[in-house]
Amino acid sequence: MPHLTVYTLEEDLVDRESDLIEALTEAVVAVYGEWAREIAVVQLIGVPAGRWGIGGKPAQAPAPSVKFGIKEGAFHRPDSTEIVSGLVSGVTEAIVGVLGERVRPGVTVELVGTPDGRMGIGGALPAA
Template identity: 70%
Template sequence: MPHLSVHALESDLAGRETTLIEKLTEAVVAVYGEWARGIVVVQLFGLPPHRWGIGGAPAVAPSPSVTFGIKEAAFGRPDADEIVARLVSGVTDAVVDVFGERVRAGVTVELVGTRAGRSGVGGVVVTS
């Protein structure tokens, strides 16, 4: 299942949660198709400014970062490069739609592949 974890400053995130969840879900659906809508998981983490550092100092106005959990098998598909590019672009655009163009240059999207048999749901190992 596509699983997106978003870290942003709490002050930037406050009041925008629902819109961000909707836009990120739409970005995933635009790549995978409507069937994926019901399995997209979005978790939002708001941080106070003094808990986000860049270069050894508290960050002044960091852009949100997104970790996107995806099945590792997606990276082995013939169209993997296109899928990765569309996911990175779509997720970045969704974040920018919510937070504004000022964040675009710093938005990070990290796609993290999970191999079959290396995760579980409800106490059962997921093998596919």
């Protein structure tokens, strides 16, 4: 299941939550296909100003950081380069489309692969 956790300044989220969730979901669907829409999970974590540091100092206007959880097997597919590139560029464009161009240079998208058997849902491992 694609799982995106977005960390951004709280003030950047105000009244944009729905737009950002929708745009990020569309970015996932653009790469994986329509089947992924119902299982894409987006969590928005708003960080208050002054609680995000870069270089040992509070950051003035940090760009969003995204942890994108996917199955590790995606990195071993023959089309993995296209998948990774599509997810990174699509997620970045979704964020820029909602929050504006000022964030583009610093948007970070980290794809985190979960090996089979290392994730449970509802107290059980999913069927392989």
